[in-house]
Amino acid sequence: MFSDERSNTISKQALNFPVGLLINSPKRRLAKLGRKTSNGSVQSSSSDTTTRSNESTGVRQPAKNKIRRHNNRLSTVFSRGPHLKDNQSDEDSTVADRMHLTDDPSELSMQISAPGVLKIFGSEISTGANYKSVLATSHSSAQELVKEALERYSLDKAEAGAYVLCDVIGRLGEEHQWKTECFRVVGDNEKPLMLQSLWKPKEGFSRRFEIQRKSSVEEKAAKEKDTVTAGINAQARKLQKIRSRGASVFIEGDLNSNFSLWRSLSEVNLSVKSKDPQKNGKSLLLEDLEPEVDKEGQCLGIEKEETESSDDNTTQYSIHPPFExxxxxxxxxxxxxxxxxxxxxxxxxxxxxxxxxxxxxxxxxxxxxxxxxxxxxxxxxxxxxxxxxxxxxxxxxxxxxxxxxxxxxxxxxxxxxxxxxxxxxxxxxxxxxxxxxxxxxxxPTAPSAGQRPSWLTSPMTDLDGTVACKMCGSSLLGEADRKTKPSHRKSVHRLKDSNGTDLSLTYDSIHEDQLLNKVINMTDPKGDEPKLSPAFLLCLCIQHSAGSFELSDFRRLLLRIASLVQTVMWEKTKELARIQPEIVKQDPDKLSLLSIKELIPGLQPLAFWMSNSIELLHFIQQEVPKLLLWGEEGGEIEDSQVSATRSASEEAMTVLEEVIMFTFQQSVYYLTKTLYTALPGLLDSNPFSESGQLCVPDGVNHILEILKETLQLLNQYEVHSEIASQLFAYLFFFTNASLFNALMERGSGGGFYQWSQGVQIRANLDLLLDWIQGIGLGDLALDFFHKLSTAVNLLATPKQNLLQASWLSLRSEFASLNPAQLHHMLREYNPGRPCPAGWSPTPEEAEPAMRMADVLESFDNHPPLILPCSSFHIELGRPIQDLRLLSQLSRIREFLCSLKQSSPVPSQQYEELWPPPRF
Missing domain, CATH: 2.60.200.20 (Tumour Suppressor Smad4)
Structure with a gap:
């Protein structure tokens, strides 16, 4: 029996239950926030650290807590504030902090006080991480340990082929900094513990096992191989140069002897051409066939004596092309x-x-x-x-x-x-x-040698007034843009329309801030414009900046976009909070809530920016690397520039993830508040008319109205289908837990648990599930409504069948109910009369059946929020299907033309009036 005080506590818990949203991304490890513990909290890993770019100060976080790449967790689905809790993990510590526990200082991966535990260091795969502990025996192979270590680093075991275990020898230097002397890749079938017991490092050195990327190890091996073979291949390369020069520079003896060719001093070690063509050719051959330094000096001396302008630097580096x-x-x-x-x-x-x-x-x-x-x-x-x-x-x-x-x-x-x-x-x-x-x-022998090349044509003017090359279509930068020309190559990947034509949005860097503000504010979330307009136009801005501006400007753009999206989302959330009625001060238990019709206009901006943030996050994560082409292809980019750009991308993705999580959380918060007031109708309504016909009662219809409006909202704002299904999963989870707990409360005191009541509730629940099945979420709903459906089936079982059943048969038939829940329903099914002897719990389950704390369902076991990894609307090379987006592109081009026609602000004056943020 539940007391009145207990009932009020249960109602308040259902109305304000704490639920933390976890966020995981199957393809992007940086979106994985941590592991779920038994009490529903999120435990983060010390290895999941975030490298912040210098540009991070350009992003302003409206919330009090700073955004973190990892260790971020929403404190509650049903709290209005955006404050996030960060759980610190003390699992991993530095080598210096634990050196006093290690019995053998030469073996950093083992500790005699903890046998069977092997420490695997992984700072290379996760910046800032020290080590992860895995269980190992003398029979454990390196490949098995790699898979376990990847799991401990929150990575996928399926990627084990991309990593190797290395036996690393080194020493601890000043301030306990590890310095590697040499390393060896451990074979997949080798036994690390056996290897460790048979071979010890030299005195003064220590061993530790590291997990490294296979590509990194191969790169290191290739560099060492190049160093070793450099001397061996020197002569071979010299022969190649001789052959190359002989094939491309010199002429067979039967050619006209008056041929002459001047080469630069840096290439053939000759200052100028000899006056005698024959002697000049002979000196060229001497340089190639006699590569010794002293002979080269003699050749240079001979040439210098035979020319009058050897000291003229201009002559030394001039080249006269052949003319025959x-x-x-x-x-x-x-x-x-x-x-x-x-x-x-x-x-x-x-x-x-x-x-x-x-x-x-x-x-x-x-x-x-x-x-x-x-x-x-x-x-x-x-x-x-x-x-x-x-x-x-x-x-x-x-x-x-x-x-x-x-x-x-x-x-x-x-x-x-x-x-x-x-x-x-x-x-x-x-x-x-x-x-x-x-x-x-x-x-030079052709008649058309002096004519204009066929490819050299006059430039053309683009639709937005940009001057472009007529042959390749690339824009010709103006004087102001030449100062910001990119140091990286232009990508061949482009956004395209339905006809396969490349889409572009060309703008000057001085107009970037005005352009971004226009894109963010030009679309009314409640209007008729295409809902993905901001994401589409911002992706075009990213595409243009990646191919036209410096990487520093590109980093600023990414951070600026993330900051603007976060700010506008924050303002829309505060507007919704202002229209939501507060709890009446005189009676805190009485809550005045908006109806679903009144709530939907406030949720529209949240769905709008959630949908656009999902597209932007995917574009920055998957498409930006294609635009920049960094890596081996972009060797002209400095490593520091690439690293800073990657850090800025991570920073922008962190902010966009936060926007997605927060808009999702707020949507669940307000929808479940409204849904809570409608759920009791499913337990009280009679779906049968006087003639016995089945119809949808008002109690079920109110619930269906909320779900229908939610579905229409998500479809109208083109929220990703995976995110939409997860939002419904939260609603199903809340509905199941709330109705089940209400059913347990109703039964306290007797009279409610009757066969007729169970049949009505069963019919109402079937009406709800039939509608859910019609929208394609039937399988998802069955998983979440299983507990409630089992309890209702128990009530709808004829009384004669229940009286003949035993505890063991009931436990088998209604296995979803735990002993306490089943015992509670049986005890309250026939109040005032002794229960049948067969309903008594078995001795093994007698104690669990009496635990009243286990009767109610917890709201902590909610599903995680998983970011999608496919089926996006905006992708490079994929045609844009919504033609209305092209009209938005035309509008923004007209806006840019108006900016150019107005009196331009010189770049120096522009920076004085609107200085860029300091990075």
Whole structure:
């Protein structure tokens, strides 16, 4: 029996139960906040630390608590404030703090006081982490320990193939900083504990086991291999240079002897061309065939005596191209040390191919490459160039045709257009090989040698007034933008419309803040505009900044976008809180709530920004790396710039995650408050008419109205389907727990638990589940309503069947009810009369059946919030299906045109009036 005081406590608990929202992302480990403990709290890991970028001060957090990348947890679904709790984990500590517990200072991964526990260090896979402890035996293999360590670092075991266990030898230096001397990769089937017992490090050194990325280990091994083999391959590389020069610079003896070519001093160690062409050619050969330093000095001395302008720096670095044979002029190369300026076409056929540092002269002879290039994307035989004389009956009209052909599907462009078949070259044409090399073909013997190249056309003006190249379509930066030209390559990935045409939003950096404010505020969440307009336009801004501005400007843009979205969401949440009636001060137990019709307008801005934040988070997480192309492809970007940009991206994603979590939490908070007042109708309504027909009573209809309005809200604002289903999961979870606890309370005192009452509740519950099944969430609802459905089935069982049943049979048939819940319902089913002897709990369950604390359902076992990883509306290369978004793009372009037509503010004056935030 529950007292009145107990009943009031239960009602207040259902109305304000504490539920923390966990957030997990299957594809992005940084979104995983921690592990769920037995009491429903969230325990974070000390290894899950966040590297903040210097730009983090540009983001303003309206809440009192600062946003954290990990260890963030919503304190309650039903608390209005945004305050978050951060649980600290003291699981991991530094080596210095625990050195006094280690019996053997040479073995940092073992501790005799804790046998069977192996410490695996992982600072490389999680910055700031020290070690994680895993259980190990002498039979545990390295591969098994890697999987356990990944689980301890909150990573997926399926990624074990990307990590290896390393046996690392080093020592602790000053301030207990670990310094690695050497390491060895432990084989997958090796036994680390056995290895540790059989072999000890040298005195003064210590061992520890580390988990490292396989790619990082391979990179370190490759660097060491390059260092060791550098001396061995020096002569081979010299021979390659001799062959390359011989193929591309020198002319066979039967060619006209008056040919001359000047090379730069930095390439061939010659100051100027000799007056005697024959002697100059001889000195060139001497430099290649006699590479000793003293002989090179003698050659330089001879050349200096034979020229009158050897001390002229301008002459030293000038190049005179050949005038009797065609050649390729290097416009952009890959290696300053190995690339030449001019590649001469001295024969009828020449093959371009890759120069491998590990190849020998015999290998080059086998693949028959005439011109060696060093970029990694050049194939061993990349393309061939041949010269043919066109057939003609008249000897006087004979002319030579130059043809280029890609080999083995190589990446080759002719005047910016990809080449798949053999194509004719004209003098002045541009030939691109891979992503790095760009040549201009010149034939001084051709009649059209002095004509304007076909690709050199006048620029065109874009729709928004931007001047763009007519050949490639890229914008031509103005004087103000030249100062902010990007240091990274432009990506080929673009947003596209339904026809596959690239979409772009071009703007000047001085207009960026005005543009962002316009995008954030131009769409009314309650209006008829497309709901994903802000995310679409902001993604276009990110796309333009990634390809047109410096990385520092790009970082500022990401942080600025996240800050603006967070601020506007915060303001909309405060507006909703102001219209929600407060608890009447005279009677705190009496609550005045908005109806669902009154609540939906306040929830619309939350759904609006939740939907847009989900798209923005995905775009920054998955698409921005494609725009920047950092890594090996973007080698021209400094590592510090890449690291800072990644940190800024993480900071922006953290803020957007917080926006998603908070809008989700507030939506659940207000919807469950409204739903709570409608739920008792399901227990009290009679779904049967006087004629015995089944109909939907008002008590069920009120619940259905709330669910229908919620579904319409989520569909109207294009909230991701996975997030929408999870929001309904929270509503189902709350409905099940609230109704079950109310059912337990109603039975206290007797009279409510009757067969007729159970049949009515069963029919009402079936009406609710039928509607849920119709919207495609039937399986989800069955999981959450299982406890309530089992209790209702017990009440709807005929009394004669119950009287004949035993405790064991009832426990088996209604297994979802724990002993205390089943005993409570049986005891209150027939009040005033002794219960049948068969209903008595067994001796093993007699004590659990009397625990009154186990009768009610807890509100702590809520489902986690999992971020989606697929099926987004805005992705690079995926056509934008909503044509209304293109009209929004036209509006924002008109706004930018109006900014340009107005009197522009000089960049220096602009920074004085609106200084950018300090990073």
């Amino acid at each position: 044979l065609p050649y390729f002029l290097l416009l952009q190369g890959y290696s300053y040390r190995q690339d030449f300026v001019i590649y001469l076409m001295s024969g009828l056929t020449h093959v371009f191919g890759r120069c491998s540092e590990n190849s020998t002269g015999e290998d080059e002879e086998r693949i028959k490459v005439d011109i060696l290039l060093s970029a990694p994307d050049i194939l061993p035989r990349h393309c061939s160039v041949r010269r043919l004389e066109s057939s003609s009956h008249c000897e006087a009209t004979k002319k030579t045709v130059t043809l280029v052909k890609p080999l083995h599907g190589a990446n080759l462009t002719h005047n910016g257009i990809p080449v798949k078949e053999e194509t004719q070259l004209q003098t002045g044409d541009l030939l691109g090989l891979g992503d790095f090399y760009l040549f201009m073909y010149k034939d």
